Amino acid sequence: MNNSFVMKCLTVNEKGNLSMGGCDIADVAAKYGTPAYIMDEDEIRENCRVYTGAMREYYDGKGLVLYASKALSCKYMYRIMREEGMGVDVVSGGELYTAIKAGFPAERIYFHGNNKTGDEIEMALREGVGTIVVDNIFELETLSRFAGDMGKTADVMFRIKPGIDAHTHSFVQTGQIDSKFGVALETGEAEDIVVKAAAMPNINVVGVHCHIGSQIFELAPFELAAEKMMNFIADMKDRHGIVMDRLNLGGGYGIKYTESDTPIDYDKYICAVAKVVRGISESRGVKLPYIVMEPGRSIVAEAGLTVYTVGTVKEIPGIRTYISVDGGMGDNPRYILYQSEYEAARVHDPNAEKTMVATIAGKCCESGDILIDGARLPEIKAGDLIAVLATGAYNYSMASNYNRIPRPPIVMVSGGEAKLAVKRESYDDLILNDL
Numbered sequence: 001m002n003n004s005f006v007m008k009c010l011t012v013n014e015k016g017n018l019s020m021g022g023c024d025i026a027d028v029a030a031k032y033g034t035p036a037y038i039m040d041e042d043e044i045r046e047n048c049r050v051y052t053g054a055m056r057e058y059y060d061g062k063g064l065v066l067y068a069s070k071a072l073s074c075k076y077m078y079r080i081m082r083e084e085g086m087g088v089d090v091v092s093g094g095e096l097y098t099a100i101k102a103g104f105p106a107e108r109i110y111f112h113g114n115n116k117t118g119d120e121i122e123m124a125l126r127e128g129v130g131t132i133v134v135d136n137i138f139e140l141e142t143l144s145r146f147a148g149d150m151g152k153t154a155d156v157m158f159r160i161k162p163g164i165d166a167h168t169h170s171f172v173q174t175g176q177i178d179s180k181f182g183v184a185l186e187t188g189e190a191e192d193i194v195v196k197a198a199a200m201p202n203i204n205v206v207g208v209h210c211h212i213g214s215q216i217f218e219l220a221p222f223e224l225a226a227e228k229m230m231n232f233i234a235d236m237k238d239r240h241g242i243v244m245d246r247l248n249l250g251g252g253y254g255i256k257y258t259e260s261d262t263p264i265d266y267d268k269y270i271c272a273v274a275k276v277v278r279g280i281s282e283s284r285g286v287k288l289p290y291i292v293m294e295p296g297r298s299i300v301a302e303a304g305l306t307v308y309t310v311g312t313v314k315e316i317p318g319i320r321t322y323i324s325v326d327g328g329m330g331d332n333p334r335y336i337l338y339q340s341e342y343e344a345a346r347v348h349d350p351n352a353e354k355t356m357v358a359t360i361a362g363k364c365c366e367s368g369d370i371l372i373d374g375a376r377l378p379e380i381k382a383g384d385l386i387a388v389l390a391t392g393a394y395n396y397s398m399a400s401n402y403n404r405i406p407r408p409p410i411v412m413v414s415g416g417e418a419k420l421a422v423k424r425e426s427y428d429d430l431i432l433n434d435l
């Protein structure tokens with residue numbers, strides 16, 4: 001059956017219920033409670049393979065795909081990434097700690113962040129993190145000092161602002177972009193930091209990095225970024241004799257949250273960008289760099305949903321109907337943060353006629369605690385299960401305990417089996433650090 005959902009891993013089973021990874025969503029909800037994040041493990045692995053396969057095809061395997069783990073960070077995810085031959089990027093000591101505790105090989109970890117603390121830098125060096133993506137001159141100096149004290153040499157890349165600002169359906173080429181991340185190309189800031197670093201004894205300059213935005217649906221901004229970065233690599237070689245043989249092109253590939261989202265095949269991005277990289281490598285006479293990519297959202301978003309139980313259905317005549325569920329902004333803060341759009345489905349008989357237009361609200365004490373404004377659904381009554389779709393990225397990882405609501409579990413489904421990746425927080429977990 002060709003499904004009508006934004007998540008391609010979702011089907012309807014013989015009982016008429018939503019089903020994923022061979023598991024009935026209603027059964028999973030009954031076993032683990034609601035709300036719960038449910039993730040299709042095979043879909044996550046498949047998404048990794050699209051990238052690793054394209055890397056083999058377009059760059060002869062001379063590169064590494066990193067999972068940008070801020071999209072969903074837990075030990076189970078790092079274990080999947082290790083098994084899939086991926087690298088990961090982390091942006092904090094906490095993400096690094098989780099990766100290490102999950103047994104992820106440190107040499108395949110890239111450490112990002114615009115304000116790494118001294119403790120985080122020391123931790124990264126101690127744990128043997130493969131590459132540190134340096135954001136600014138202060139960080140470079142701190143890193144150099146720590147590496148010197150510890151008798152280590154750090155492999156570094158620099159976060160460059162290529163002057164391209166990409167959003168969902170458009171991008172702009174700006175001069176010096178207003179961003180807290182990285183060093184600018186136009187002003188010479190990027191050149192300065194590379195030259196300074198190349199002279200530091202405990203720093204090994206390996207390459208440059210850029211990340212131009214998120215949920216991007218166009219090829220052109222990626223091609224343009226690759227062009228600017230390759231020219232910068234060539235300029236550094238021509239002007240200073242500094243050879244950088246690694247290029248990290250970041251993430252940001254768009255996903256389908258609603259029917260109106262039209263992502264391009266990830267394979268196509270990689271193919272198009274590879275053409276640009278190869279072309280400049282030839283025309284400017286620089287060796288083809290080792291390519292690094294960092295997809296986050298596109299690895300996990302469409303592999304996950306959140307299942308909720310409906311508590312009340314409140315119809316305000318002539319105004320709107322509120323469907324209140326047993327979760328909300330605590331488990332999915334993306335609506336209250338950026339009015340992100342999602343689609344929902346009733347778990348039982350989801351393809352029944354959609355007779356209702358309603359606002360799905362959470363249980364927090366905020367009027368803005370909304371999951372979907374104007375959801376189109378079949379008739380919904382108290383006690384029904386509903387699923388909000390494509391919540392695999394930036395939901396659990398952005399969750400909070402607002403109103404002291406425990407965070408939901410993450411249940412992984414595959415081959416008809418459901419197992420916990422993260423258990424539900426308990427009330428005791430909530431007071432663990434209270435003195």
Ligand SMILES: *Cc1c(COP(=O)(O)O)cnc(C)c1O
Pocket residue numbers: 068070071089112211213214215250251252253294295296297298
């Ligand atoms: C967030 C982030 C990514 C991943 O972005 P997605 O939109 O989730 O693909 C990659 N690289 C860096 C540096 C990031 O900050």
